[in-house]
Amino acid sequence: MLTFNDLCNKHGTDKGDQHHEKHGYSFVYDENLLPLRNEPINILEIGVFEPSFPGASLQVLKEYFPRATIYGMDVMEEARKLEDQRVTIFIGDQGNPATWSEFHQQHNIAFDVVIDDGSHRFADQMVSFQHLFPRVARGGIYFIEDLHGADGYKTRLAFNNYQTVKFFASFRQEIQDISFHCDEKLLVIKKCS
């Protein structure tokens, strides 16, 4: 059976250790997601249409999770092309709260896994987290990638200090664990079960 890293390298996303920036997030994904591999889970990925490898991560998710229902959201209209029987695409700006109101109206779902690989901007990551974390199923996992770019250091700082930061007041009780990986480029937030 192919590992998450094998699949990332097969489909060409930079989450693996062979293509583009070779982030190696794949090993952290394997460690956290292996127990869910054959479960009928709901997954959402923000950011799915990188022009140099469009839809690569969706291919990985489809193959890794044969029973999952997969949702992809992206700001680019072209991402609609990636929709198929197992993947639902939603077009919108992750930094706009109205996007998430519309998204939740259309898809009233508890997500087991959320991956934020969208704009990589602090403000957008926080808006998305604020609107999505309450929709994460108990025991679910929320990943935020690429904290090394743009103003990702602000995201690192906020989550590092989440016990005291006001923004997190309503989420604190729901957060079981927060950890940073891959030279602090990848954030893993686990929801209490």
Ligand SMILES: C[S@@+](CC[C@H](N)C(=O)[O-])C[C@H]1O[C@@H](n2cnc3c(N)ncnc32)[C@H](O)[C@@H]1O
């Ligand atoms: C790094 S690429 C995603 C790569 C993909 N996850 C993979 O590993 O194959 C980032 C994606 O985020 C999308 N994006 C950028 N800003 C966004 C925003 N504000 N809202 C939603 N998606 C955004 C881009 O259009 C692009 O498709």
